[in-house]
Amino acid sequence: MNNYNFATLNDEEFEEICKDLLREELGLDFRTYKKGRDKGIDLSYINGEKKIIGQVKHYPKSKFSDLKSTLKKELEKVREENFEKYILITSLDLTVNQIQEIMIVMNGVIKSEDDIYDLKKINTILQKKENEWIEKKYYKLWLSSTTVLNRIINNAQENNIEYYIDEIERKLKLYVVTENFNKALEILNKTNMLLIHGEPGAGKTVLAEMLIYRYLDKGYKLKFISGNKIKDLEEIMSNNKEEKEVIFIDDFLGSNFLEMFTQTSENKLVFFLKKYLNKECKKVILTTRTIIYNKAIQQSEILNRFSIEFEKYKLEVTSYNMIDKAKILYNHLYFNEIPKKYKKKIKDEMAYSKIVKHRNYTPRIIEFFTNVRRVLQIDPSMYINFIFKNLNNPSEIWKNEFENKISDEERFLIYTLFTFQGNIDKYILRNAFEDRYNYEIRNNNFTRIQNAFDKSLELLSKGFIRVIRGMNEKNIIISFINPSINDFLMNYLKNNIDEIKRIVCSVTYIEQLEVFKTNSVIRQSTYVNNEVKKLIKNRLIGGFKNIETYKVDKNIYILEMIILLYNNDSTMREFIKDILYSFIKNESIGSKQNLNLLIELLENKNIVLSDIEDLYKKEGIIQKGEKIILNKIQHIENFVKYTKMIKSMISYEDVLALFNKEYLAHTVDRLCEQAISDFCNEISFINECGFENKNNELYFDYNEAENLLECNFHRYKENIFFDYKEELSYFLLYERMKNSMETLFDLYYKENILEAMEDIWNEIHKANVTNKVIKVYQEYKGKSSSDRYNYKKYESEEEQIFNMFNRL
Secondary structure (H helix, E strand, O other): OOOEOOOOOOHHHHHHHHHHHHHHHHOOOOEEOOOOOOOOOOEEEEEOOEEEEEEEEOOOOOOHHHHHHHHHHHHHHHOOOOOOEEEEEEOOOOOHHHHHHHHHHHOOOOOOHHHEEOHHHHHHHHOOHHHHHHHHHOHHHHHOEHHHHHHHHHHHHHOOOHHHHHHHHHHHOOOOOOHHHHHHHHHHHHHOEEEEEEOOOOOHHHHHHHHHHHHHHOOOEEEEEEOOOHHHHHHHOOOOOOOOEEEEEEOOOOOOHHHHOOHHHHHHHHHHHHHHHOOOOEEEEEEEEHHHHHHHHHHOHHHHHHHHHHOOOEEEEOOOOHHHHHHHHHHHHHHOOOOHHHHHHHHHOOHHHHHHHOOOOOHHHHHHHOOHHHHOOOOHHHHHHHHHHHHHOOHHHHHHHHHHOOOHHHHHHHHHHHHOOOEEEHHHHHHHHHHHHHHHHHHHOOOOOOOHHHHHHHHHEOOOEEEEEOOOOOOEEEEEOOHHHHHHHHHHHHHOHHHHHHHHHHOOEHHHHHHHHHOHHHHOOOOOOHHHHHHHHHHHHHOOOOOEOOOOOHHHHHHHHHHHHOOOOOOOHHHHHHHHHHHHHOOOOOOHHHHHHHHHHHHOOOOOHHHHHHHHHOOOOOOOHHHHHHHHOOOHHHHHHHHHHHHOOOOHHHHHHHOOHHHHHHHHHHHHHHHHHHHHHOOOOHHHHEEEOOOOOEEEOHHHHHHHHHHHHHHHHHHHHHHHHHHHHHOOOHHHHHHHHHHHHHHHHHHHHHHHHHHHHHHHOOOOOOOHHHHHHHHHHOOOHHHHOOOOOOOOHHHHHHHHHOOO
């Protein structure tokens, strides 16, 4: 018979169990209240005039005096509430005198001592046979059983592994039961062996340890090693073939797994695994990093043959869903005794939402920044910065793997993939890798390995790299398995100027230089020095004809690079003019993008206005450069950028001549019409124009659509003119342009836009959408009694996470 102390549960988990217990005990369907608005109420049941409320107090490390103090405060909250019964549930083990003290403190709010549920009473209810399902539902409840704990401790003492079990117990509180646990248990029960693989920091070892804990309770003895020291494991195994043992080999291929690849070693490993596969009394649990496993299978013929067997034992630990991520973070903050002032920062700034959504989230990083000793060394005001510094640069997770566990060819492939921002077509990646590899062979004395690309890709597959196959066999995308690898490399390269040079000199595609264009960390770092800039210039201009492109316009891309990296550099004037002339020839010079580039090149002093005049002379157009550009401008953004530039390049008299009244009138209308057109292209509120009638039928509300349209257009217009007020006022255009845009919108555009919105809305909402909550409720009504209690009122992920962290 199990007795529970609930020490492994956080407050939310304890509250959920109490809700299910009261449902079973009283036959009433209680619901929970959101924290922060509960008015002293955690649970409630309301049926007509009948109202029962409950307060749940989970105090695993507190004293009775703490409970009393809290109840005095709660009394003031609930005194004005109208209810038939008030129930108190606490995880403290209360004496008869303490229960009587509570009755006095609550001053008639609690009507009977029977309405106080303490540790003993909760355990009595849980021990009823009809409530066995609750223990199955809440795995961590089982882990908090004193009977289980004592059984495992005795087992540990007999096998001299108390220190190891202590470490597992520490992790129990932090553990969140995910679908991986149930999958792993199913594989282990069916096959007696489980291979857990995944990325560094994904939670492989913790999952293995939770499984071990379960088997220790069933009387299994733990035998474990780390790495591939099979001989050591055999020496500690029992001679009794019928003795129940759970065998745990953490990092089973070993951190120095290449040393294992002698025929003797691999035979020993495979022989050992096969020896225990068919023995019901032996359970084998293995963990390894995916990259190590893939390399071992490729390099070992024996393991390769055995890998077919491995398929039915494998479980890959991959990413967690948002709720599981939130629970992992919450448990670390709850159980690690983080001072309130630090948790308050996370709660008040809602940093938890950004943390669980962060692309580099792993349990290992969460463990790092919730370590209480580490936290106490940080000022509370800097705690959020500390968290995101580690999330944004998770270098320690990947550094050891990258430096010590892979070959040069594999590193070349990783660097090449990095230049494509970690995601690219396999064919393109192969071409770029081959050029990088040829460069290394020519310049750094590397010896070619046959099929280096395919071998490297296979070895890195899933460990660093993910291979995504489309429906078409030729459509294969290669990406990093985790975005944190890209971030790691970005920071790793900051201290490696030699590698930067090798990347620049060996690129195949112009897009590979994107990392220097879009990544401010790299671009602004000191190692993008004049020498590196010179290399990029030579690659862009000297190799212009042979550098390839697969998605961007080569000319535009090069101009963007020049603007970004070569301020006040006129040495490329003739090269730039050739590109601009091609724009003039194909009549693309007037596009918003190309005009921006042209203006920025002038601002950057890469070219001058007379260069524009020279180019148009070739086409028979003789006109001032400033006039030529102004005639091409269609967008307010271009116009403002241009006015800023032109004021510094020509005299005030020439500016007045350029912006004469007649010309400005024409320009204003042109710019305003384009701005309204741009607004139409950005409309995103059409779905908000629908409402339900009395028959629950959706319809397009024209008046609401008109209000939304006018409101959004006004906001759009104000944003434009707020940003550009100074420059437009210089030419006395601010009020004039605002009025012109309003007039054009009201007279010529609004009605047409509303008609188009209605057509689009009707197209989207042809079929009525069933109400989600009704559907969930109908599913709930069809469930059996115990299944119903697994039902949770529909809430969005955001709401669930908000309510969870509102408890901090």
